[in-house]
Amino acid sequence: MTTPCLTFRDLTLGYGSHPAVHHLSGEVRKGALMAVVGANGSGKSTLLKGIVGVIEPMSGSCTVAPGTRIAYLPQLSELDRSFPARVVDLVSLGLWPKRGLLGRITGEDRAAVARAISAVGLEGFERRGIDTLSGGQLQRALFARVLVQDAELILLDEPFNAVDTKTVADLVALIGRWHGENRTVIVVAHDLDLVRRAFPETLLLARRPIAWGRTAETLKPENLLRARRFDEAWHDDAPWCEPDEREHSGDHDHSHEHGRSHGHDHAHHGRGRDNARANRPPAA
Numbered sequence: 276m277t278t279p280c281l282t283f284r285d286l287t288l289g290y291g292s293h294p295a296v297h298h299l300s301g302e303v304r305k306g307a308l309m310a311v312v313g314a315n316g317s318g319k320s321t322l323l324k325g326i327v328g329v330i331e332p333m334s335g336s337c338t339v340a341p342g343t344r345i346a347y348l349p350q351l352s353e354l355d356r357s358f359p360a361r362v363v364d365l366v367s368l369g370l371w372p373k374r375g376l377l378g379r380i381t382g383e384d385r386a387a388v389a390r391a392i393s394a395v396g397l398e399g400f401e402r403r404g405i406d407t408l409s410g411g412q413l414q415r416a417l418f419a420r421v422l423v424q425d426a427e428l429i430l431l432d433e434p435f436n437a438v439d440t441k442t443v444a445d446l447v448a449l450i451g452r453w454h455g456e457n458r459t460v461i462v463v464a465h466d467l468d469l470v471r472r473a474f475p476e477t478l479l480l481a482r483r484p485i486a487w488g489r490t491a492e493t494l495k496p497e498n499l500l501r502a503r504r505f506d507e508a509w510h511d512d513a514p515w516c517e518p519d520e521r522e523h524s525g526d527h528d529h530s531h532e533h534g535r536s537h538g539h540d541h542a543h544h545g546r547g548r549d550n551a552r553a554n555r556p557p558a559a
Contacts, residue, residue, distance in 0.1 A: 277302075277304040277305070278304065278305045278340070279302040279303065279304055279305070279340060280303050280304060280305040280306075280307070280339070280340050280343060280427070280428055280459040281302065281303040281326065281337065281338070281339060281340070281428070281459070282301075282302050282303075282336075282337070282338045283299045283300050283301055283302070283335070283336070283337055284300055284335050284336045284337075284338075285298055285299075285300050285334065285335035285336075286298070286299040286300070286325065286332055286334075286335040286336060286337050287299075287332060287333045287334045287335055288318070288321050288322065288324075288325040288330055288332055288333060289321070289330075289333050290321075290330070294333060294482070295316075295318045295321040295482060296318035296321050296322050296325065296480065296482065296483075297318075297482055297483040298335075298483055298484070299322070299335075299483075299484050300335075301484075301487060303459060303461065304459075305340070305427075305457065305459055306454070306457040306458065306459060307459050307460070307461075307475075307476055308450070308451075308454040308460050308474055308475055308476065309460070309461050309462070309474060309475075309476040309477065309478060310461075310462050310463075310464045310470040310473075310474040310476070310477045310478070310490070311323075311461060311462070311463045311464070311477070311478045311480060312463075312464060312465070312467065312470060312477060312478070312479055312480070312494075313479060313480035313481055313485075313502060313506070314481065314502070314503065314506045316482075316506070317480045317481050317482055317502075317506055318480045318481075318482050319432075319463040319480055320349075320350065320432050320433075320463060322480070323347065323430045323432050323461070323463060325337055326339070326345075326428075326430060326461075327345055327347045327430060339428065343426075343427045343428050344372060344424065344425070344426040344427050344428070345426055345427075345428045345429075345430065346369075346421045346424040346426035346428070346429045346430070347430045347432075348417055348418075348421060348429075348430065348431045348432060348434060349432050350432045350433050350436065351410060351413065351414065351433075351436065351437060354413075354417075356405055356406050356408075356413070357406055358405070358406075359404065359406075360404070360405050361401065361402050361403060361404055361405070362392065362397060362400045362401050362402070362403050362405060362408070362416050362419075363388060363392070363401040363402065365405055365416050365417070365420060366388050366391055366392055366416060366419045366420045366423055367380070367384075367388050367423070368420055369388075369391070369419075369420040369421065369422070369423030369424040370384050370387075370388070370423055372424060387423055388419075388423055389401075390422075391419035391420070391422035391423045392416075392419050394419065394422060394449070395415040395416070395418050395419045395422070395445070395449065396415060396445060397412065397415050397416060397419065400412065400416075410437040410438050411437075411438040411439045411441075411442035414434060414438050414442060414446065415442060415445070415446070417434075418434070418446060418449055422449075426458070427458055427459060428458070428459045428461075429453060429458055429459070429460045429461070430461050431450075431460070431461070431462045431463065432463045433463050433464065433465065434446060434462065435447075435464060435465075435466065435469070436465070443469070447469070447473050450462065450473070451473070462474065467494060470490060470494070471490055471491070471494060474490055475489065475490060476488065476489060476490060476493075477489075477490040477493040477494060478493070479493050479494070479498055479499070479502050480502075481501075481502040481503075481505040481506040482505070482506070483505065485498055485501055485502040485505065486498040486502075
């Protein structure tokens with residue numbers, strides 16, 4: 276019997292009165308390596324923000340296993356690169372969960388930061404300002420910060436965007452290393468060929484879950500076509516959803532109960548969020 280790291284129960288997430296992720300149910304087992312794919316606006320980034328506790332559920336719940344440390348890496352476009360910090364400063368922020376804002380940095384901590392910088396190929400860049408880094412170099416520094424956090428659950432939002440091929444290969448190798456250490460890794464990605472090569476499990480979103488399970492099954496042409504058609508049917512002022520039960524039958528091999536409707540109840544139930552908030556990582 277597998278142990279869940281994350282449990283979704285009829286989870287709906289959104290902004291204001293507009294749902295962005297609808298009726299997601301299921302479990303992510305500890306040690307899973309999973310990609311989340313879908314068109315722009317399909318709810319991928321919203322899902323990660325819901326897991327980490329940045330936004331609260333509109334209905335349903337997302338529960339993180341008690342005691343789970345979380346490392347969350349948002350999209351590069353969400354980061355302020357003008358902040359006057361060096362690479363070593365950025366990576367050292369990964370110590371915050373252990374040391375707090377005013378905690379004393381030990382020699383062991385400094386050694387861990389140095390090892391992380393070396394592991395991502397940035398040795399010699401320690402004192403470079405982050406505003407001077409290329410997109411690939413900055414992403415490497417952010418991965419080094421994740422290394423220092425030593426988290427059991429790692430959430431990466433489009434980490435391969437705007438980086439060169441060599442950096443992508445190196446980052447994928449590092450993700451594989453985390454997977455080998457039995458960490459749970461969830462990555463938002465667009466490159467389906469890369470997903471097929473590097474990720475054993477995939478969740479396909481089109482605001483609602485289209486398929487979830489083994490990558491080869493999830494990314495079948497018929498599922499991708501359904502996702503595209505469903506995505507094209509949505510618009511920014513879409514009403515509160517009433518999913519068609521027939522659409523959900525036989526879609527998943529993951530025992531995800533995706534067919535329940537939440538009617539018109541807009542209350543923020545948020546059951547299970549205490550764990551996520553307690554383990555929320557520092558903002559990037």
